[in-house]
C-alpha cells in the first residue's frame with residue numbers, strides 16, 4: 145500500500161514563520177481552545193468521558209494535543225484515537241503533525257491496515273477502529289495506551305461497537321491490575337487466550353482512560369452503557385453554515401446534484417464544492433456528465449476540476465481531493481460517505497447533500513447480506529453539512545424538503561444490527577472471548593444473527609463443533625483481514641493448488657466495477673469485454689482480465705520502460721479494453737497485500753494453470769454457501785436460503801443460464817440479483833461440502 149502524501153509540503157510550510165503564526169491563531173480561535181483546562185481536568189477525574197461538540201469545534205485535532213501537553217504520555221505511553229475511516233485517520237494525523245511542527249511519523253502518526261506511519265517516538269496515534277481491534281489480538285490489555293479516544297462514535301460501525309465492548313472489558317482488567325499495584329496478570333487469566341497472555345506477563349498497566357467523541361451522538365445512551373459516564377458538551381462552532389432545502393421533492397437526485405453543482409458554479413462566489421453520492425458508479429457517471437456540461441460553458445467559466453473520493457479508490461488518488469485547485473478553477477469533490485465525518489477538505493465552502501447513502505442490510509434468518517440505497521439519518525446529514533464552514537462561512541444544499549429532514553431517523557441503525565456477524569464472531573473468538581451471546585455489546589445483535597454466524601463459521605471450518613477456534617484453519621482465517629468466506633477460499637485453494645488464481649479473484653472482488661461501459665460506447669465496450677469472457681463464468685473472466693493486464697505491464701517492463709511509463713501503458717490498455725484503470729490498480733494493490741499475508745502464513749502459492757475444472761471445484765468448495773439452482777421458470781433458488789434470485793445482467797452467465805452456479809454477491813434493487821457467478825456441477829456440492837450438502841439417509 146503506498147504511503148499517503150499530497151498537498152503542500154509540510155516542511156516547507158513549517159519553515160514559514162507566518163504560516164506557523166496562522167496555525168497558532170487558528171488553533172486559539174477554535175471553540176474547544178477555551179475549555180482546554182476543564183477538559184483535561186475532566187479526563188483526570190473520570191476514567192470514561194463522553195465529549196459532544198459541534199462539527200469543526202476542534203475535538204479530533206485538539207483534544208489529543210491537550211492531553212499530551214497535560215502529561216498523559218509520560219512513561220512513553222500513547223494516546224490512541226480511532227476513526228471509522230482510513231482517510232480520516234491519515235489526513236487528521238497529517239494536520240496534527242503540522243500543528244505540532246513535527247514530521248508525520250514522529251510525535252504524531254497514523255496506523256491503518258497495510259500502512260503504518262508510526263515510529264517508537266509516536267505518542268499521538270490516529271488509527272482505524274478495526275486496526276485497534278487487531279492490535280488487541282497481540283496485546284489484550286492495550287498496555288501501551290494511556291488514553292483511547294473513540295472518535296465519531298455516532299457512526300456505530302461494527303468495529304466501533306465491538307471495540308466499545310472490548311474497551312470496557314480492558315478498562316475493568318486494567319483497573320483490577322492497577323489496584324494490585326503492578327503485579328503480573330493472573331487477574332485476567334481466563335479472559336484472554338493463553339497464548340496471548342504470555343505476551344504481556346510482567347507489564348505494569350495503569351487504568352485506561354476512555355473518551356467517546358462525536359458531534360452527533362446520543363450521550364445518554366453511551367453514558368448508560370458505560371455505567372453513568374460523565375458527558376461534557378462543547379458549545380459553538382467556528383464558522384456558520386447556511387442550510388438550504390428544496391421547495392419540491394427531487395425525483396432524480398443525481399440530476400439534481402448536477403444542476404446544483406452548475407448553479408453554484410455560475411451563481412455563487414468562489415469556494416470549492418463537496419457533493420455526496422452513494423458509490424463509485426454514481427460518482428463516475430456524474431463526473432462524466434459534469435465534464436460534458438462544462439464543455440458547453442464559455443471558456444471563462446468552464447474551469448471545473450472534479451476529484452472523486454470513495455473507499456475502493458487507491459489511497460494516493462483519494463488524497464487528490466485534499467489538494468488545492470489551481471487559480472481560477474473550482475474543485476468539485478465527488479464523495480461517498482467516507483468524507484462525511486472528521487475530515488477537513490481544504491477549500492470546501494459548499495456541500496451538496498442528496499440525502500441518500502448506500503448501506504449494508506442483513507437478513508438474519510436467511511443469513512444474506514446485501515447493499516441498499518437508503519435515506520441518511522439526521523446525524524449523517526448534520527455531519528455532511530459540517531464539512532462546510534471549516535475555513536470560513538459555508539453553505540449546505542440539501543436536495544430534499546425541510547419536512548423530509550424532520551422525518552429522518554435521528555441516528556443510523558448500528559451496523560452490527562444489519563450485517564453478517566461471521567467476521568465479528570471470528571475476531572471475538574480470536575480475542576479469547578468465547579461467550580458471544582453473553583458479550584456485553586452496546587446494542588445486542590439478534591440471537592438469530594449470532595447463531596447464524598456461529599453456524600456459518602462451523603461450516604467454513606473456522607470453529608469446531610463445540611464453538612472453539614479451529615487450528616490452523618480458524619486461526620489463519622482470523623489473521624487474514626478479509627471476509628471469512630474469502631479467507632476460507634484462500635485456504636482451500638492453497639490445499640487444492642490454485643491459490644494464485646484465487647488470490648486474483650479475491651483481489652478483483654474486493655474492488656468495485658472492473659468493467660467500464662460508457663453510455664455512448666456500449667457496443668464497443670461489449671466487444672472489448674467479449675475478449676476476456678469465459679463461458680464458465682465471471683470469476684475466470686476476472687482472472688483473464690488480471691492476467692492480460694499483467695502481460696501488458698510485463699511487455700513494457702521487457703522494453704525497459706520506467707515505472708511511470710509502465711503505468712501509462714497500463715492506463716492506455718485499460719482505456720482500449722474498457723477496463724476501469726482505478727479499480728484495476730486497486731486490485732493489484734490488494735493482491736500484493738494479501739499475497740504478503742498468505743506467504744507469511746506459509747500457504748502454498750501454486751497455480752492450477754489451465755485446469756479450470758479444478759479451479760471451479762475450488763470455487764465450489766469455498767463458496768458452497770452461495771449456491772443457486774435454476775428453476776423451471778428460469779429464475780434461481782439460493783440453496784442455503786431458499787430465496788428466489790435472478791442472474792444480474794452484468795454477469796457473463798446472464799444469457800446462458802446454467803443449471804447450477806455459485807455466486808459472491810446479492811444485490812437488492814427491484815429484485816434479488818446475484819452477481820459474480822461461476823457455473824458448477826451440482827454433484828460437486830455434496831462431494832466438496834458434505835458437511836452441508838450430504839444426502840440424508
Ligand SMILES: Nc1ncnc2c1ncn2[C@@H]1O[C@H](COP(=O)(O)OP(=O)(O)OP(=O)(O)O)[C@@H](O)[C@H]1O
Nearest residue numbers: 199200201202203204205206239359486488534535
Ligand atoms: N487539514 C486541515 N486543513 C485546514 N484546516 C484544518 C485541517 N484540519 C482541521 N482544520 C481546522 O481545524 C478545525 C477543527 O477540526 P477538527 O477535525 O478538530 O474538528 P472536530 O470538532 O473534530 O470536527 P468533526 O466533528 O467534524 O470531526 C476545522 O474546522 C478546520 O478549521
